[in-house]
């Protein structure tokens with residue numbers, strides 16, 4: 001039997017453990033898998049583009065397990081009453097091909113993306129923290145934003161968040177959810193430039209299907225770390241090319257980020273470092289306190305493999321998930337026709 005995990009199951013896992021603990025365990029799981037990067041069979045995701053968005057399939061496998069995620073990105077979806085990003089995925093047994101888990105990945109993607117952002121930032125941010133903790137500008141206050149905010153608050157000591165969204169209602173929603181988190185100061189700003197001023201970390205998590213310039217080079221300050229999450233598709237970017245020119249740039253899987261990331265604006269020989277090499281000590285991360293670092297995040301299949309395995313394990317511990325008869329159960333594995341006869345006895349007689 002395949003186990004089915006719904007959004008309610010994921011919400012129950014979060015309720016049982018608390019979001020900070022789930023984010024921490026997600027970061028640990030993704031970090032452990034990035035550290036064994038060469039063991040995975042990797043490929044850039046397959047994307048089907050349309051005028052309004054993109055639908056992507058993201059497969060990855062090691063010797064034991066295979067996973068894929070189905071995910072879309074439709075920035076105009078709010079007018080249809082749908083989120084910008086919706087996802088589900090499968091974890092399967094490599095030895096037999098049997099699907100083990102079919103899970104929602106919409107909430108899980110927000111958790112795994114925030115955990116990946118913190119994993120990258122942990123390796124790249126300046127180490128000198130100020131009293132009151134780090135300051136992060138959070139540009140784009142939509143569905144992903146609470147997860148980014150809380151991951152950076154609990155995981156990296158962000159004590160002040162400077163918020164901006166072109167939609168004031170999105171910022172008001174974020175403030176409503178975060179107000180009252182102990183040790184977290186919220187400052188609502190009137191522009192990206194205002195939010196970014198003086199920030200140690202800048203997270204951009206906007207949705208707009210165009211080459212937007214959320215951050216330009218004039219906004220950079222020495223030692224900043226940029227966590228650029230929303231530029232993740234051809235023709236959909238957030239950083240001006242000048243930002244990348246001025247920075248040391250880190251990516252998940254280079255062949256995919258060259259096509260989809262803010263990196264798509266740069267020449268093919270523009271140097272970047274894959275994060276797994278930093279996490280395994282094979283490449284340096286930040287090289288000086290003054291250097292500007294960029295994590296050009298697009299989302300890689302391995303993060304979803306880690307997420308499916310973690311959520312599957314946490315669900316099993318809590319007795320969550322429904323058995324799903326996705327694959328026919330056959331008395332004789334060569335008699336698939338018997339499945340039809342089971343509901344149509346006339347076929348058996350024939």
Ligand SMILES: NC(=O)c1ccc[n+]([C@@H]2O[C@H](COP(=O)([O-])OP(=O)(O)OC[C@H]3O[C@@H](n4cnc5c(N)ncnc54)[C@H](O)[C@@H]3O)[C@@H](O)[C@H]2O)c1
Nearest residue numbers: 084140142143144165166167170205206207230297298299
């Ligand atoms: N890198 C990854 O792994 C990853 C994972 C998930 C989502 N994403 C991307 O992150 C982005 C945000 O996703 P979401 O689910 O939060 O979307 P969302 O639509 O819920 O929120 C996006 C917000 O960005 C705001 N925005 C748009 N243009 C802006 C601008 N110029 N300045 C400030 N704010 C602006 C919108 O008003 C909206 O509130 C999307 O582009 C999505 O594709 C990336």
